[in-house]
Amino acid sequence: MAQPVDTMMAQDASDLPRSYSTAERPNEGILFFGNVLPLRLQWLLRLPFHTDRIAPEFLKRINDNPTIAAADPVKLMQKAMSGQPTLQIKEVLPRLKEGGAFVKFSHDASASPSEVEAALKAYLKEKQIRPWWNPFQRIRAALVRGRPWVEDLYRLPSARLKAEFLPSDPGEQAAELSQEQLYSFFRPYGKLADIIAQPADSKIVPRFAYLDFADARRAIMAKNCMHGYKVLEEEGGGKAGTIFRLTYERKAKPHWIRDWFFNHPRIVIPALAVLITSITVAIFDPVRTFFIKAHITRQFHLTDNKIYKWFKAQATDILVKMRHRDDDDAGMEAIWDDRKDLIEQIQTWLLESVNTFIIVQGPRGSGKRDLVVDQALKHKRYKVIIDCKPIQEARGDSATINAAAAQVGYKPVFSWMNSISGMIDMAAQGATGVKTGFSETLDSQLTKIWNNTATALKQIALDGRKKDDKDAHLGDDEWLEAHPERLPTVVIDNFLHKSQEGSIVYDKIAEWAAGLITANVAHVIILTNDVSYSKSLSKALPNRVFREISLSDCSLETAKRFVITHLDAEDDDLPVNPAEKHLPPSQRRKDLHELDDVLPLLGGRLTDVAFLANRLKSGETPSKAVREIVRQSASEILKMYIMGSDEARRWTPEQAWHLIRTLAAKETLRYNEILLADTYKSGGEKVLQALEQAELISIVSVNGRPHSIRPGKPVYLPAFRLLHEDRVLRSRLDLALLNESIKLENASIEKYEAELRNLAELPKQPAELAPRVKWLLGKVEASQAKVEGYESESNTLKKVLVNEY
16 A cells, blocks of 8 residues: 655655666666646745755645545556555655656566556546646656656756767767657657757767757656666667766747847838837827927916916005006007007908918018017917027027927927937948938928927817807818817917028928918918018918018107107106106106107117117117117127128128128119129129128019118118228228229239230231230230229228328
């Protein structure tokens, strides 16, 4: 009869036998049972205490449970060999990390170990006993034919076995078994996926082969049953025999996904870029649209909070009593009264229809933004103002993206990723030879920003739509077309600021604005200083008629009213006559009659008039204030257009000075007359366009062609005259112009002389060349006369520079 299992188990690591063998005693054998213990218990081997003590207790608890006691190896053998009472179980050794157990038994001479194995296999096949932790695989058992090495090392089972071929005696030579022989030995323990022989040219000894089983439990059974098995000569083991030494070998993972990625970069990298883009769009685009809507609707602005407004209203009266009135916009009522018709016209265009594309053009400082934002759109609830100036002046793609995003509240912005993805794309392109699409150009990034903004604008326009409206049956586009008053307004300021031909910033903004108008998403108002705006906008809207408003300088009467109203906006602190205390400040002053004389010098440019009003408020007289403004403008002209060495300038100081001195003599110049000047003979039109963008001059067009040239601002005309009156400055710059003219004439003389020299070298002088020679000699004479005249003038100017400061 079988002895109790718990008394026959090894109790300590020192009790583990080094090997088992059926040859130790006659009529004894060893069976290995697989799938007796779960392989998931291998984590117990990591514990600091000895895990072999856990296995007996674990088996004891299992065997005491009647529902799962069928998995007990002892009971299985007793039931399988019920007809042979002479069978005796001597020892049971659990193998926790391999999920099985060794069972050592003895039998009488009437039976053999092979018969015991056959009976047990037949019983297990018939009953199909499956453990509760693995109901998909049944318990298996096999006779141990070798000498298994029972150890407690942390060597976990795997589906691959390394079979080494060892000699049976030291000094003998082992035979290397073929794949067919290995198959016949190991196939009974389970299906083999592959047999990999050692390469023939390998120098590694002992020789070996890899056995890949389809399942790790089959490899465990083969390892424990065949380790130490001696292959005899008749079985192919050589004269001295060959012994199997079996060890678990970690099979290298195929990494087929990784290998496929690296072997097909032209497919994988673009696909990965598409995947990343899709995830980014799905996650971040709704967030960005939300922030853009919050920016336009001012949802999280403190100044628009109801509680803040209530506290501000309650405190307004107290604050007004505690301080004087300080309003920087004082006096603007006169300007808005003068431009009331323009304000009403813009408001009417915004209400009467969709497809509203309004252009407000005027020189810098004419009050375009104040007219549109502060007056025409004062009561407009939803508006977004996009200033092109910081976007255009940003340096680098990342800065441009950040500036554009800041204008509409687009966030989060990962502009720094553009540089990193660009480097990745460049490296991938070098490896694959094609563009991968990881990096995004400035064009695509700006397109994302503007498209998200358009989505937010459309959502804002549709927010007021209700299901119970009378026109609820209309589609979104039809509803927006029927309700132009619900559309938000987009104001694009500083359009074509420092414009450059083919600028991607302005091209993308123009295309986006055209899309807003075409889709009936918003009204668009463009503020620009450039008179040639139609050329840029016509590319985006070739068949659209623009609604245009041109702002010019205000009249002298309006400028005077602005100054007086600005002075009367707050009382000054200067002591006054008690009899005049009831009079406003403008009527107390005795010097305002000078305004009629000095305002024509200053003109009606709004910024200059406001500057004059502030200087008058500080106590200066109108004459002194205008003189200071003119003097300051003259200093700015010298610094910005003549002095210094700015590499970004597209003109020379001589070219700027030629215009200044000519405009000082005549307020208006002919456009083509300037192009005939010596200093403008090379690239003159581009220079004039650059000076117009820099606001030194303004070019007036008639019938689409440049007609005349005027100062960039009215105050520049007296500034030009002030600079021209400076004898030392005029002499210095005139001398530079003369030197430039002398160089041009000398270059012409050298060219004429070179042609005369070539004609003189001819062997004969045909009579037909005489007119040409005469013409060249006349040109040389005329140029020489000019050079002499220029040098004479230069000497006079040099005397001024030597004698005067």
